[in-house]
Amino acid sequence: MSLPTAFTGSTKPRVFALADCNNFYASCERVFNPALRARPVVVLSNNDGCVVSRSNEAKAAGIGMGVPVYQVRSLIAKHKAAVFSSNYALYGDLSRRVMQVLARFTPSLEIYSIDEAFLSLDGIREPGAHAAELRATVGRWTGIPVSVGIGPSKALAKLAARAAKQAPMGVFACPDEPAGRDALLESTALQDVWGIGPGFARRLERGGIRNALDFARADARWIKRALGVVGLRLALELRGETCLALEEVPPAKREIATSRSLAYPTADKGELEQALAAYVSRAAEKLRGQHATAGALWIFLHTDQYRNEPQHYGSRMAVLPVPTDDTAELMAVALELFRATYRPGHRYRKAGAILTDLRHGSVQGSLFDARDREKSRRLMAALDAANRAWGTGTVRYAAEGFEKPWRTLCNSRSQRYTTRWDELLSVAT
Amino acid sequence: MPAALEVLNPAADPPTLAIAFALARVPAGFPSPADDHLEAPLDLNEHLIKHPAATFIVRASGDSMRDAGIHDGDLLIVDRSLSPRNGSIVVACVDGELTVKRLQKCGGRPYLTPENPAYPALWIDAGSTFEVWGVVTNCIHRLH
Numbered sequence: 001m002s003l004p005t006a007f008t009g010s011t012k013p014r015v016f017a018l019a020d021c022n023n024f025y026a027s028c029e030r031v032f033n034p035a036l037r038a039r040p041v042v043v044l045s046n047n048d049g050c051v052v053s054r055s056n057e058a059k060a061a062g063i064g065m066g067v068p069v070y071q072v073r074s075l076i077a078k079h080k081a082a083v084f085s086s087n088y089a090l091y092g093d094l095s096r097r098v099m100q101v102l103a104r105f106t107p108s109l110e111i112y113s114i115d116e117a118f119l120s121l122d123g124i125r126e127p128g129a130h131a132a133e134l135r136a137t138v139g140r141w142t143g144i145p146v147s148v149g150i151g152p153s154k155a156l157a158k159l160a161a162r163a164a165k166q167a168p169m170g171v172f173a174c175p176d177e178p179a180g181r182d183a184l185l186e187s188t189a190l191q192d193v194w195g196i197g198p199g200f201a202r203r204l205e206r207g208g209i210r211n212a213l214d215f216a217r218a219d220a221r222w223i224k225r226a227l228g229v230v231g232l233r234l235a236l237e238l239r240g241e242t243c244l245a246l247e248e249v250p251p252a253k254r255e256i257a258t259s260r261s262l263a264y265p266t267a268d269k270g271e272l273e274q275a276l277a278a279y280v281s282r283a284a285e286k287l288r289g290q291h292a293t294a295g296a297l298w299i300f301l302h303t304d305q306y307r308n309e310p311q312h313y314g315s316r317m318a319v320l321p322v323p324t325d326d327t328a329e330l331m332a333v334a335l336e337l338f339r340a341t342y343r344p345g346h347r348y349r350k351a352g353a354i355l356t357d358l359r360h361g362s363v364q365g366s367l368f369d370a371r372d373r374e375k376s377r378r379l380m381a382a383l384d385a386a387n388r389a390w391g392t393g394t395v396r397y398a399a400e401g402f403e404k405p406w407r408t409l410c411n412s413r414s415q416r417y418t419t420r421w422d423e424l425l426s427v428a429t
Numbered sequence: 430m431p432a433a434l435e436v437l438n439p440a441a442d443p444p445t446l447a448i449a450f451a452l453a454r455v456p457a458g459f460p461s462p463a464d465d466h467l468e469a470p471l472d473l474n475e476h477l478i479k480h481p482a483a484t485f486i487v488r489a490s491g492d493s494m495r496d497a498g499i500h501d502g503d504l505l506i507v508d509r510s511l512s513p514r515n516g517s518i519v520v521a522c523v524d525g526e527l528t529v530k531r532l533q534k535c536g537g538r539p540y541l542t543p544e545n546p547a548y549p550a551l552w553i554d555a556g557s558t559f560e561v562w563g564v565v566t567n568c569i570h571r572l573h
Contacts, residue, residue: 034562035525100482141483141510418485425487427505427520429494429529429543 014242015121015150016157017131019102019138021095022145022165024115025053028094029084031143032417032425040081044069044412046295047323047359052086052254088296088357089416092317097142099300103313105134107305111315113255114298114356118154131171150174154244155237158194159184159212185213185238195234200227212238256294258283259352265304267347272301273335279353280334284327287355293323295357297330299337304349312348314341323359330355477567483510485563487520494518494529497544503570505529507563520562523553527562 021027025043030036040058042051049069061079063072069083076083095114103109106119119134121127131148138146149161151174163184164172175181190201193212203226209215215223216238224232233243258279266272276299287294300315316337324330334353342348415423478484489503497518499505505520513519519532521541530541530551539559541551553559 034522034527038525097482137510141480143509424504425485425527426490427487427527427529429489429491429499429501 014152015124015127016152016154016242017106017119017121017127017134018112018149018154018157018161019098019117019119019134019146020149020161020164021098021115022147022170023053023055024095024144025084025086025091026055026058027144028087028091029082029414030055031094032090032414036082040079042069042072042076042081042083044083044085045359046086046357049085057081083412085413086295086357087413087416088317088319089419090414092296092298092319093418094142094144095298096315096317098138098144098146099313099315101138101141102134103311105130105137109302109305109313110350111259111300111302111352113257114354118157121150128171128173131173132169135170146170148172152240153237153242155194155234156181156240159188159192159238162188162192181240182213185216186211188212190215193234193238195230200231203227254356254358256283256286256290256355256358257352258286259300259350259354261350262348265307265347265349267345269342269344272342272348272351273338276334276338276351276353277331279351280331281327283353283355284325284330287358288325290358290360292358292360293325294330294355295320295323295359296355297333297337298354298356299334299341300350300352300354301338301341301348302350303346307347310346312343312346314343316341319357323357477506477569478508479566480508480510483563484508484566489529489568493543493545493548494531495545497531498570499529499544499565499568500570503568505565506567506569508566509563511564511566513561513564518565520565522558522560522562523551524557524559529565532561 023041026041029041029043036055040061040063041053041055042058042063043053044050045052051063051065051067051069051072054063054065057079058081061075061081063075063079063081069076075081091114098115099109099111099117102117102119106121108120110118112118121130124130127150131150135146135148138144147161147164147167148171149157149159149164150172151157151160156174160172160174164170166172174184188211190196190204190209190211191198193215196204196215204215204218207218207222207226209218216235218235220232220235223235227234236243260275260279262271262275280297296317296319298315298317300313302313303309303311305311318333318337320329320333415425417423417425474481485507487505487507489499489505490501492501499518507520511517513532515532515534517532518529521528521530521532523541528541528551530543533540533542533550539553541553543550
C-alpha cells in the first residue's frame with residue numbers, strides 16, 4: 001500500500017534505533033560482582049521462583065526462560081550458575097542511568113520498557129558509528145551491555161536489534177537495499193515479529209503467511225480484515241513506513257506500560273500529576289484484567305527534545321512493600337515518585353507509568369478494586385492506623401502469606417547497591 | 430544536575446543538604462536582580478558528582494590506602510566515565526575481584542600500588558584479567 005506523499009507527510013527518510021539491554025537483570029547483577037562474568041547467571045521472579053533473566057552462559061547451559069527453578073536445579077548445580085531473586089531497586093536504578101546516557105545520543109528518546117528505548121537518529125550522518133559509540137558509552141558508564149538495531153521504522157529497528165544480539169559489535173542496521181531487507185524479513189519467523197502473538201500468528205498462517213516477508217508483502221486490505229488496523233500498521237512498518245506512535249506500539253513482555261505524549265508541553269505540576277494518575281489508573285485496570293499484581297512501579301517524564309529549553313529525562317522506581325493491584329495505592333506511590341522526579345521550570349512532553357515484577361495468581365481480590373474507592377480508602381486507613389498503633393506489619397495483606405514457600409529466596413537477592421546507604425558495595429583497599 | 434540522593438535513594442527528595450549562602454557580595458544598596466533566581470541551597474552532589482549516570486558510591490574496607498587518606502569505612506565516589514591517568518586512584522578489577530589502589534604504568538604494563546608500606550605492590554600478570562571499574566574522585570571520611 002503506498003499513499004501519495006501528501007498523505008504520509010514528510011518525505012525525509014526516518015532513522016530509528018532500538019537500544020536493548022542484553023539479559024538486563026543478569027547483567028545488572030554482574031556490574032557489582034564482576035566475578036560473575038565467568039559464571040552463568042540466573043535471576044528468578046520473586047513470587048514463584050521462575051527464571052526471568054539469564055546470562056548467555058545460562059542460556060547455553062539449557063536453562064529455559066520462565067521455568068520454575070526446581071526444574072533446573074541439576075543444571076544450575078552442574079554449571080555452577082549463580083542464582084538471584086529479583087532486585088528491582090537495583091534494576092530500576094541502573095535502568096534510569098542507562099536511559100540518561102542514551103538521552104545524550106539523540107534529540108528524541110522514547111523509553112519503551114525497563115531495558116529498551118527507541119532513539120531517533122534522523123539527520124545523523126553515520127548511524128552505525130553513532131550506535132557503536134552509544135553502545136560503548138553505556139557499557140563504560142553503567143556497566144550494562146546493550147545491543148542496537150537500526151532501521152527506517154520502529155518495527156524494523158526492533159527486528160534489527162534481534163540480529164544485533166548475534167552481531168560481533170552488538171550493532172546491526174537493517175539493510176537499505178530491498179534484497180538485503182527481504183532476506184532479513186524472510187529469515188524472521190512470524191512469532192519473532194514485534195506485536196505478533198500466537199493468535200495473530202495462527203490467523204496469518206491460515207492465510208498462507210509463513211514469515212515476516214510474506215506478512216510485509218500481503219495485501220493491505222486482507223491484513224486489515226484479518227488483524228485489524230494494528231496488524232496493518234505492523235505490516236507497513238515492516239515495509240519501512242513509519243506509522244506507529246510510541247503509544248501504539250505493542251506492550252513489552254512481563255510489563256504493563258501506559259505512556260502518552262501530552263497534548264502540549266507543560267511545566268504545570270497539577271496537570272502532570274493528573275496525567276500520570278490517569279496512566280496509572282489505566283495500567284492498574286489492565287493489571288486486574290490479567291488477574292495479576294505488580295511488585296514494582298516505575299514512572300518516567302521527558303521534556304520536548306525539539307525545543308530549545310531546559311531538558312530533563314527523569315525516571316524513578318519504587319519497590320512496593322506488598323504486590324498490589326489497587327489503583328489508589330499504586331497512584332499514591334506514583335505521585336510520590338513523580339514529586340521526587342519532577343523539576344520545576346521544565347516543560348514536560350511525555351509521561352508514563354510501567355508496572356513490573358508482575359505476579360499472576362496471587363490477586364488480593366475485589367476488596368481492593370478501585371471501583372469501590374471509598375471502601376478501599378477506609379480499609380487502607382484502618383490498616384494504616386492499626387499498623388501505626390501496634391507496629392508495622394501487624395495487619396497485613398493475606399497475599400503476603402501465600403509467598404512463604406519462596407520467602408527463603410529473598411535471601412538470594414543481591415544488595416541494593418545504589419539506593420541504600422547500608423547496602424553499598426564494599427571494596428577492599 | 431540530578432542530586433546524589435536521587436542516585437542513592439529514589440524515594441527521597443533531593444537535595445540532601447540545604448545551606449543558605451549569600452552568593453553576591455553587594456557593596457551598597459544594589460542587590461543583584463539575578464539573586465532571586467540564582468540562589469539555591471548549596472548542593473554537595475553538584476560538588477562531588479560530575480556525571481551522575483556514571484557515578485557510584487562504594488565503601489572502602491581495609492587500611493592499604495591509609496596514606497592516601499582512605500580509611501576503613503570511608504565512602505568513595507567512583508566515576509566510571511573518566512579515563513584513568515597514570516597515578517589515578519581507581520577501583521580495579523583483577524581476576525573478577527574489585528580492589529581500590531593507585532594505578533601506575535611501567536613500560537606500558539599496569540601495576541597497582543597500595544598507600545601503606547605494610548603492603549606490596551600488585552603487578553598484573555599476563556594471564557590475569559584486568560580492567561579499571563571506575564576512577565575514585567572523592568573520599569568522604571567522617572570526623573565527628
